[in-house]
Amino acid sequence: MPETMKPRILLIGTGDTKADELLFMRDRITRAGGETVMMDISVLGDPPYRPQHDKHAVAAATQTTIAAILASGDENSAMSAMARGAATLARELTEADAIDAVIAIGGTMGTDLALDVALALPLGMPKLVVSTVAFSHLIPPERIAADLMMILWAGGLYGLNGTCTSVLAQACGAIVGAARSAIRPKKDRPVVAITSLGKSCLNYMVELKPQLERRGYEVVIFHTTGMGGRAMESIAAQGGFAAVLDLSLQELANQLTGSVVNSGPDRLENAGKAGIPQIVAPGAIDMVDFPAWLPTPKELADRPFHAHNRLLASATSGPDDRRRIARAIAEKLAQAKAPVAFVLPAGGIQQWDREGESLHDPEGLTAFVSEMRSAIASPVELHELKEHINHPAFAERVLQIFDRWVAAGIVPAGQATAAA
Structure with missing residues (x-):
């Protein structure tokens, strides 16, 4: 003003x-x-x-x-x-x-x-x-x-x-x-939302952000520690994005397992309701967060544990919970009014689930991947990779899907693409 x-x-x-x-x-x-x-x-x-x-x-x-x-x-x-x-x-x-x-x-x-x-x-x-x-x-x-x-x-x-x-x-x-x-958001470029955690856990945004910016998009990255996902859902509900790369679904898993570190029951729903194309991945869904300054919840006491800092700690959910989370993801995506692609990195879904790391749990990962394969149904696209979510192949596959959707007119062309 x-x-x-x-x-x-x-x-x-x-x-x-x-x-x-x-x-x-x-x-x-x-x-x-x-x-x-x-x-x-x-x-x-x-x-x-x-x-x-x-x-x-x-x-x-x-x-x-x-x-x-x-x-x-x-x-x-x-x-x-x-x-x-x-x-x-x-x-x-x-x-x-x-x-x-x-x-x-x-x-x-x-x-x-x-x-x-x-x-x-x-x-x-x-x-x-x-x-x-x-x-x-x-x-x-x-x-x-x-x-x-x-x-x-x-x-x-x-x-x-x-x-x-x-x-x-x-x-x-x-x-x-x-x-x-106050500065109202500019609308000179299409906006793409990406969800993630910090680079120590999920690092695909390091590659995705500059690649999408070169294509003429404004990229907004949301930290999925509860309120970050809430902010993304709020803006998506208003139709504020050209596309959503919802690659970290930890908040949904938290909500389903009773953690207070969640974004509400409508997580993973608003972009689909608003007709926004989505590329989705299960980043960090194996972790259940809780305040580090409180005792570990009894149901998680015997699970693999990681203290991130004095505010936040995580333990892994068991195989049954991961199957339940997989079904919930598929149910939410099936309701979307725009194209959805689900990228499933079978080699792991966050940094600390690797062998030798604090949250390594191959049984739980196998249960999730198996359930996810059977739960995803057409018209949702399923793209399975053998690599870990932090492997370059994951970001490459996300970009391949995104570029295909731009070429098909599903995602609006970025300013750089339109000017070329």
């Missing part, structure tokens, strides 16, 4: 219960050089100020009324209806170029609504949630937008105090600064 313009900040909250906090935030946004656009999401009462978008406008955005919402009879359904209206209205304001950023405050109720609003907005639109449950495991991964910012609203239960105003002031300064500095 031009430096001379005041960033327009959409401020969302329940004005009937949090008027003091919202008016304080309006003042801080003004002091920071912003302009506040107020959206009231109250249901029972009315705020002591006049918001630009009142609760009746929020209800109307989802084709209902406050009276009808009240008649629903419980607070959960009422706030869910307001969330739909707030998300719709915020998206309309964004599309009309009427706002530059969004900030919302709340406890569990307000946070629940704010998460829906954030998911409805495009990548690059600054969005910040001030919440009493920020960073809590109450918030499932699939509710978190790819570029959402959160801050814990310490002391934010009832009324203003020195602790909570300190947090609110920081949040207001942050959202005004983000609005001034």
